[in-house]
Amino acid sequence: MAVAGRAALIRGAAGRGKSGLALQLIALGADLVADDRTRLWRRGEEVMTDAPPAIRGRIEARGVGLMRCPASGPVPLRLIIDMDHDEPARLPPMREEALLGVMLPVTRKAAQAHFPAAIMLYLRYGRSD
Numbered sequence: 001m002a003v004a005g006r007a008a009l010i011r012g013a014a015g016r017g018k019s020g021l022a023l024q025l026i027a028l029g030a031d032l033v034a035d036d037r038t039r040l041w042r043r044g045e046e047v048m049t050d051a052p053p054a055i056r057g058r059i060e061a062r063g064v065g066l067m068r069c070p071a072s073g074p075v076p077l078r079l080i081i082d083m084d085h086d087e088p089a090r091l092p093p094m095r096e097e098a099l100l101g102v103m104l105p106v107t108r109k110a111a112q113a114h115f116p117a118a119i120m121l122y123l124r125y126g127r128s129d
Contacts, residue, residue, distance in 0.1 A: 002031045003123035007049045007075040009038060009099075012083030017109065019060050021083070023067075024116035026059070030123075031072035035059040040077070042100040047077040079122060080106045094129060 001008050001022055008025075010018045019035060026032060034051035035058060041048050050073065051057075057071040080097060087108035095106040107122070109115070 001025045001119075001123075002033050002049075002072045002075040003029070003120055005075060006078040006123045007033050007072075008079040008081050008119060008123055009040075009049065009077055010081045010083060012109070016083040018083055019062065021081070021116060021119075022059060023061055025119060026069060028116055028120050030120065031075075032057065032059055032069050033072050033075055040100060042102065043076075045102060047100050047102050047104065048074050049077050050074040077102075077104060079119075080104050081109070081119065082106055083109045085109065086111065094127070 001010065010021055012018050022032065022035060033049050034055065037052055037055060039050045039052055051071055057068055059067050059069060061067050077099070080099065085108045087110045092108070096103045097106045105127070107119075110118070
């Protein structure tokens with residue numbers, strides 16, 4: 001998913017809500033980078049994201065089918081969303097992880113209804129600590 005030229009990589013096991021979160025973000029104005037498989041490569045000091053050509057512009061909506069939507073081109077990765085771990089903390093600590101040798105912020109799945117909106121704001125404006 002991409003907002004304002006900044007991408008978030010949504011990762012997690014099957015059935016953890018990755019595509020559901022992506023659909024909510026699209027409804028809020030985000031652009032689709034890729035669904036299910038994402039190309040990642042390092043360009044200088046950043047990690048770039050894009051869709052493989054075979055699935056560009058397609059996203060699965062469970063119970064509805066494969067949906068078409070506009071896809072962004074290559075976008076730099078700015079956030080990893082970990083859907084395998086729930087976030088119990090009200091104000092969680094900053095977490096980071098190395099991906100292709102680049103340190104990136106990580107946020108965990110939050111059960112609150114405002115989670116997609118918070119991700120949109122994160123990608124647009126960052127986090128204030």
